[in-house]
Amino acid sequence: MSVYSYFPGCSLTSTAIEYDTSFRLVAEAFNIGLEELQDWNCCGASPAPHHWGGNLGVFLPARNLHIAGASHTAMVAPCAGCYTRHKYAQYELKHNQELRAQLEETLDEPGRFDTRVLNIVELFNEEIDPSELAARSAGSLTGLRLGAYYGCVLTRPAHVLNFDDPRDPVSMELLLKAAGAELPFFPFKSDCCGSYMGLTNPDIVLGASRRILEAAGECGMDALVTACPLCHQNLDLRQKQINKRYGTALRMPVLYFSQALGLALGFSAAQLGIDAHAVGVGNIVDKMRSATTGTEAEAPAGPAAKEAHS
Amino acid sequence: MRIGVFVCQCGTNIAGTVATEKVAEAALAMRDVLHAQSIQYSCSEPGQRAIIEAVQRQGLTRVVLAACSPRMHETTFRRTVAQAGLNPFMFDMVNIREQCSWIHTGMDEATLKATDLVRKGVARVRAQQPLFGSTMPATRNVLVIGGGVAGIQAALDIADTGIPVTLVERESTIGGNMARLDKTFPTLDCSSCILTPRMVEAKAHDKITLMVNTEVEQVRGYMGNFEIDIRKKATCVIEDKCTGCMICQEKCPSQAPDEFNVGMGQGKAISIPFPQAVPLVARLRQEHCRQFIKGKCGVCQKVCPAGAIDYEQQDEVITQKFGAVVVATGYDTFDWQAAYPEYGGGHYPDVITSLQYERLLSASGPTGGQVRRPSDGQEPRNIVFISCVGSRDEAIGRPLCCSVGCMHIAKQAILTKEHIPDSQSYVFYIDIRAGGKGYEEFTRRAQREFGAIYLRGRVGKIYPRAGRLIVQGTDTLAGDQVEVEADLVVLATGLSGAAGADALARKLNISYDQYGFLTEGHPKLRPVETNTGGIYLAGACQAPRDIPDSVAQASAAAAKVAGLLARGEIETSPVVAQVDSMKCVACFKCRDVCPYSAVDMEKLRDGREVAKVIPSLCQGCGVCTVTCPPGVMSLNGFTDNQLISEVVEVLR
Numbered sequence: 001m002s003v004y005s006y007f008p009g010c011s012l013t014s015t016a017i018e019y020d021t022s023f024r025l026v027a028e029a030f031n032i033g034l035e036e037l038q039d040w041n042c043c044g045a046s047p048a049p050h051h052w053g054g055n056l057g058v059f060l061p062a063r064n065l066h067i068a069g070a071s072h073t074a075m076v077a078p079c080a081g082c083y084t085r086h087k088y089a090q091y092e093l094k095h096n097q098e099l100r101a102q103l104e105e106t107l108d109e110p111g112r113f114d115t116r117v118l119n120i121v122e123l124f125n126e127e128i129d130p131s132e133l134a135a136r137s138a139g140s141l142t143g144l145r146l147g148a149y150y151g152c153v154l155t156r157p158a159h160v161l162n163f164d165d166p167r168d169p170v171s172m173e174l175l176l177k178a179a180g181a182e183l184p185f186f187p188f189k190s191d192c193c194g195s196y197m198g199l200t201n202p203d204i205v206l207g208a209s210r211r212i213l214e215a216a217g218e219c220g221m222d223a224l225v226t227a228c229p230l231c232h233q234n235l236d237l238r239q240k241q242i243n244k245r246y247g248t249a250l251r252m253p254v255l256y257f258s259q260a261l262g263l264a265l266g267f268s269a270a271q272l273g274i275d276a277h278a279v280g281v282g283n284i285v286d287k288m289r290s291a292t293t294g295t296e297a298e299a300p301a302g303p304a305a306k307e308a309h310s
Numbered sequence: 311m312r313i314g315v316f317v318c319q320c321g322t323n324i325a326g327t328v329a330t331e332k333v334a335e336a337a338l339a340m341r342d343v344l345h346a347q348s349i350q351y352s353c354s355e356p357g358q359r360a361i362i363e364a365v366q367r368q369g370l371t372r373v374v375l376a377a378c379s380p381r382m383h384e385t386t387f388r389r390t391v392a393q394a395g396l397n398p399f400m401f402d403m404v405n406i407r408e409q410c411s412w413i414h415t416g417m418d419e420a421t422l423k424a425t426d427l428v429r430k431g432v433a434r435v436r437a438q439q440p441l442f443g444s445t446m447p448a449t450r451n452v453l454v455i456g457g458g459v460a461g462i463q464a465a466l467d468i469a470d471t472g473i474p475v476t477l478v479e480r481e482s483t484i485g486g487n488m489a490r491l492d493k494t495f496p497t498l499d500c501s502s503c504i505l506t507p508r509m510v511e512a513k514a515h516d517k518i519t520l521m522v523n524t525e526v527e528q529v530r531g532y533m534g535n536f537e538i539d540i541r542k543k544a545t546c547v548i549e550d551k552c553t554g555c556m557i558c559q560e561k562c563p564s565q566a567p568d569e570f571n572v573g574m575g576q577g578k579a580i581s582i583p584f585p586q587a588v589p590l591v592a593r594l595r596q597e598h599c600r601q602f603i604k605g606k607c608g609v610c611q612k613v614c615p616a617g618a619i620d621y622e623q624q625d626e627v628i629t630q631k632f633g634a635v636v637v638a639t640g641y642d643t644f645d646w647q648a649a650y651p652e653y654g655g656g657h658y659p660d661v662i663t664s665l666q667y668e669r670l671l672s673a674s675g676p677t678g679g680q681v682r683r684p685s686d687g688q689e690p691r692n693i694v695f696i697s698c699v700g701s702r703d704e705a706i707g708r709p710l711c712c713s714v715g716c717m718h719i720a721k722q723a724i725l726t727k728e729h730i731p732d733s734q735s736y737v738f739y740i741d742i743r744a745g746g747k748g749y750e751e752f753t754r755r756a757q758r759e760f761g762a763i764y765l766r767g768r769v770g771k772i773y774p775r776a777g778r779l780i781v782q783g784t785d786t787l788a789g790d791q792v793e794v795e796a797d798l799v800v801l802a803t804g805l806s807g808a809a810g811a812d813a814l815a816r817k818l819n820i821s822y823d824q825y826g827f828l829t830e831g832h833p834k835l836r837p838v839e840t841n842t843g844g845i846y847l848a849g850a851c852q853a854p855r856d857i858p859d860s861v862a863q864a865s866a867a868a869a870k871v872a873g874l875l876a877r878g879e880i881e882t883s884p885v886v887a888q889v890d891s892m893k894c895v896a897c898f899k900c901r902d903v904c905p906y907s908a909v910d911m912e913k914l915r916d917g918r919e920v921a922k923v924i925p926s927l928c929q930g931c932g933v934c935t936v937t938c939p940p941g942v943m944s945l946n947g948f949t950d951n952q953l954i955s956e957v958v959e960v961l962r
Contacts, residue, residue, distance in 0.1 A: 168651035185657040187773040218774050 002127065003033030005072035005115065007064060009043055009082035011229035016079070018273025019229055022258040023078050023120060025272065029136075029265055032127050037075065040064050043085040046196045055099060061089035062103055062113055069112025078120040078258070080154045080228035084161065086117045091160045119154060120257055121171045121227050122163055128261075130178035137264035139180030143287055146181045146260065147221040148172040149212065151231040152192040166190065172225060172257055179264035184219050188212045193234040202241070209234045210242045213252045223253040223284055225260045232256060237278045253281040263288065313432060314345040314370035316361055317424075318352040318377035320407055327411040327420045333376065336425045340432045344368055352377050358390045365394035372396070372438065374431040376404040376424060397440035399884065399947060404431035426960055433955040441884035441946050446926050448534030448880045449633040452871055453478065455526055455814065458486020459505060459857055460849025460864040461638035462512045467868030468636070469517035473875055476630065477512060478524040478540060480810075483587035484509050486640050490570065490665060492672040492679075494857055495721040496752035502586055502674070509588040523593060525810075527627060529635075529817045532906065532927060533844030534880040536632045544623040546594035547580070551618035554590030556582055558610035558619070566598035568676065572666045574684065575676025580610050584674055594619075634844045634871045635818065637828060638864065639811045641850040644700030644708070644804040652771050653699070653801065659685040660779055661772060661799040664695075664718055671725050681729050683798045690733065690797030693726050694781045695719045696769050697739045700804030708804055710825060713854040715802035716743045720753040722800065723762035735762040736794050738769050738783050746856070765792060772799060805854040818845055819905075827853050838867040846870050886928035887935060890942040894920035900934035900943055909934060 012020040027034050041063055042048075049057025065086060068075045077083040093100045093113045104111050118126070148169075155166040164171050169190060173183045191212055194205030213235060216224050226232050236254040243250055255263075255274065262272040263284070274281050315337035319325035330348035337346040345368045349357045352375060364370060373391050377383065380403040388398035406424040414420040450473050454465045457479030465477040477484070488494075489509075491501035513520050527539040559581045568577030570584055579599040582592050592610075600607035601621060611619040643665050647656035654661050660683045662670075673679035683690050697719055701712040716739065723735040737756075742764070744750040756762045767784035774780070781794045807826025815822040820840040821829040828851050831839035838846050846867040849860035874880070889900075891914060900921050901909040908927035911919050921943070923934075935943045935950075944950060 165651075168655065185655065187652070187654065187771060191771075214775070215773050218776075 001031050001033050002074075003035060003072070004118070004123065005068040005075040006034040006036045007040055007043075007068070007075055007077040007082055007086070008036065009040075009077060009079045010045075011079050011081075015233060016229035016256075018276050019078060019232070019256045019258060022256055022262045022267075022272040025267055026124070026258045026261045026265065030124075030128050030132075032123070034076070035072070037064060037068055039067065043077070043079075043082040045081055045085065049085070049088075055102075057085065058089045058092045058099065059103060061086040062093060062111065065090060065113045065115055065117075066107065066111055069115045072115060074116040074118060076118045076120065076123045078227065079230075080119065080151060081230060083117060083119040084153045087161050090114070090117060119163065119227060121150075121154070124175060124257070124261065125171050128175060130175060133175060133261075133264070134178045134180075137179040137266075140266065140288060141176065141260070141264050142180035143290075144181045144284060145220055145222045146176055146183055146255075147186040147216045147219060147224045148176065148183055148189055149186065149216075149224045149226045149231065149235075149254075150190045151226065151228045152190060152195070154227060155190060172227070176225065176260060176264075179261065181260075181264075184221070186216070186219055186221070188215045193231045195230060195234070198234060198238070202238075203245075205234050205238060206242050206245050209238060210246055210248065210250070213239065213242065213250045214248070216252050217250065221252065222287060223255050223260075223281065225255050225257055227257045239279050251279060253277065253279050253284060255281070255284075311342040311372065311436060312344045312368065312370045313340075313342045313372045313374065313435060314361075314364050314368065315340075315343055315347075315374045315428060315432065316352055316364075316376070317346070317348045317406070317428070318357070318375065319348060319350050320378060320411075321351065324377070324407050324411040324424075327414055327417060328406055328424045329417060329421045330424075332421055333406075333424045333428055337374075337428050337432070340429055342372075342436060343432060345370060353383055353386060358387075358393075361387075361390055362394040365391070365396065370394075370396075372400045372435045374402050374404060374428060374435050376406045376428050376431065378407040379405045379409075397442075399441040400435065400438055402431045402435040402438070404428055429959045429962070430956045433959040434952045437949065437952040437955055438947065443882050443884045444925075445879045445881050446534060448875055448878060449536075449631045450474065450875050450878065451476070451630070451632050452634050452636065452875070453526075453536070453538060453630075453632040454636045454638060454848075456486070456638035456640055456808075456849075456851065457481075457484030457512070457520075457522070458638060458640045458849060458860075459488045459508070460640065460851075460860040461486070461636070462505075462508050463861045463864035464636045464638055464848045464868045464871075465512055465518050466508065466515065467865050468871050469515050471868075471872045472517065473872065474517050474519070475515075476519045476521060476540075476632070478526065479520075479522045480525045481583070482522050482545065482591065482593035483583055483589070484512060484520065484522065485584075485586075485588065487665070488857060489584065489586070490572070490672075491668050492675075493721060493725060495717045496746070496748040498721070498724070506586045506588075509586070513588050520589065522589060522591075526814060526817060529819075530907070531631075532929070533842075533874070534633050535926075536635060536844065538630060538632055538635075540628045540630065542626045542628060544596075544625050545592075546596070546599075546619060546621050546623050547592045548618045548620050548623075549589065549591050551616045552591040553616050553618075554582060554587075554592070555615065556592070557613050557615065558592055561609050561613045563607065563609060564598055564600045564603075566595055571669045571676050572663070574662075574666050574669045586674075592618075633875050634846065636846045636848050636864075636867050636871060637814070637818065637820075637840075637851055638848040638867075639808045639814060639828075639851040641805040641854065642808050642826075644806055646699050646801060646803050649706045650699060650801075653696070653769070653799070654772050658772065658774065658779060658799075659683075660690075660797065661801065663699075663801050663803045664715070664722060665803070667722055667798075667800045668718075671722065671729065679729070681726065681798075688797070689730060691730070692778075692794065692796045692798075693723075693733060693735045694769075694779075694794050694796040694799045695723060695735060695737045695802065696781075696799065697737065697802045698768075698804070699801040701802075702740055708825070710804070711743065711854070712802070712804045713743070714805070714856050716741075716753065717746070717749055717856065719800075719802050720744075720756040720762070723756045724760045727760040727762075735760075736781075736796070737762055737764045738781075739764060739766060740768065741766075746858070765794075767792075772796075805850065807851060811851055818842065820845055827851065838863055838870055844874065882926055883930060884925075885930040885945065885947045886925045887923045887930070887932070887943055887945050889921045889923060890944070891920045891922070893940055893942040895940050896920050897939060899937050899939065903933045903937045905929075905931065905933065 194208035564579035769783035912922035
């Protein structure tokens, strides 16, 4: 069993606690060991690198990397922001020897910054065999049209992250398809949701997220799937605000990637914390239930069910 | 032995870094050097005359010239030396420009290095023997590969000089991409009206043999005497019997992709691509035919009034001799779908390429010249053109300009307005490149008279909304984000060398670049030649180019071919390998490595079998000389003796 150092970050311990719950459930189901990083600190998020300036945006994640490096060769950060900050710090410390020397002087020992940092999509793609997922889920997502939404930072900047194709990422699709879901082309899969502008200029977030949600509706999606707590917040929590601001009637459920996989594995919406979302997911669960009932009535095998309902 | 050394100043190109006078002075001290001088421009008329005069006055027998790269002017100076009365090979050219003055900055070091290089040249020319080339007969027969407008032009021009031409085309008709175009810029001539007569002429010309459904299989030989295998693919249609009535196509039950209409229409397994095809003969594609897939059908055979269908037909390989080859394989449009997910990556039926749009505009196209969008057959109102899709885009590794996009967008915007008067065209562009005669005026007309709205900026995304496509881009002149609601989006896709051009290039032993374009001999001075003698380029196979440029280059290639074959014989280079047959151990490793099959076996009087070089095939590459285990293979002008004495001098 592979064991990863787990960096939850602030979101997964507060506003996105259901992301943490569902992540742990799916990881456990596939025998992926997670050990929460001891004494972790904030990754720096947006303010440290972009507003406070200096090297705080590198030093904060570097401390986490240094702790993780003592015990683990790989660390998973499910929050796209945390993931990017740690990768970025690693990149800086690899290419800026002066900065590295400065930091090592403060630490008074050689830095252990080279622990591999993974995001959740990367981790699941490496640890979960699609055919095993297909077998264990018995194609339970069949009939669902899901929009894989990566947002802007999970793949960018590409030369720092080296994860998937920044213009057309497909990693989430690979696993969701294995679980039977249909993943139609989604032109907004790597667009920005407005990110932290929600704090300073909410109109930007409302506008950007509206476009994404409307496009999801246009493409006939049953739900969007994301791997970023901030995206989730903007798309799910602010959906009501968007409807109010623009007079729209959007009702697009937004799932975390781990929740979508959890549903596929048969965990309940309550177990996965989906019932805590602002936009209800009744339609998805109903669709899955009707598919399952149909399966039982017609044929017991997964693939047969796929044929009958696709 | 009386050696003369000449050191070229090349203006300041060499003299700016190398003290040429000092090099000449140092040369005078070298063994057997009787004369040395610095010359301002040795390639100029007075420069060449100075060399001739010095040779004649001083009775020089060998010449060393320190100047630019031999690639540039070696031939020129061999001629000069010959004019002075010497064997042209009693000459060595030392490169003190590209390999010395241009790459160094310090005068002292550069002068020292130039002197060393001259010493090397002197050593080499001292060991030089006179060499004599010979002539060989050349085959007066030319192969033109590719029957687009460039190939047709080259074939006609060559044939008009009286030299026989075989024009091969892998499709079932000649005409190439130009036959797909509706109108041409900037004159709006009907493309087929100007092309079709040329196609017919090519077929009717008594010096042109036209072969369609044909590809070059294998190439042997060399300039003047190529031996080429041509594969004529089975089409299940007897060419002489088919009358082109198209009844087979009408009745054929097997659907197939419509390649001529670039996927805009629905094709049949047996078909004639378009009504003006030359030759007007049907072709059956077995991979789509029910007779071949299911083993029964036979409809075309039953309905053909001429009895031209033969399901048993086999490929045929024809071998012929040619003196020269013109490659005119043209271009393919860039396969954009995988590279541009932001334009829908092929998921939206109403995002098409400009070549596809050309077929929708054409009266002989699948919609009869009515512009109908693919998704629902509706006539579009708002049409958005996007330039540089797969061109000028370093993000996808294609920085090259397609050179025709700006112009055909302007043309299509004009034609759109003519077809649909209440339509509105939008053009997203980076720059408007309209360098040709009348081109700039044409793009202005598209905007002023035909109301096309030009927006300077790239498109970032296309997405669907309520049955239309939203094209989201920037207007960098206004500094604004723009969104245009489009009914149809046309992408001006970049150009690449035609599919398979790289494989053909390998057969012909010519080079090509990463985009599949074939490489010319010199970008300025040898634009239609290749680096392999006797093989010439015409049209867009060499680089993206429009019709007038393709035609001009084709005529240039034809002139080169006529020049080569005019005298009926070709001079051969004496720089070839030689075997010392007494010392040959008959391992034949030389024969194994020779890329030109120029090594044969020879039986000596005593019965021993040894290696023998065929001078007319040998290209002087030298691979055999370094392979030969006993070292008895040597290259004229590059003997071990010469190379070793050069090295000795440099290390001295």
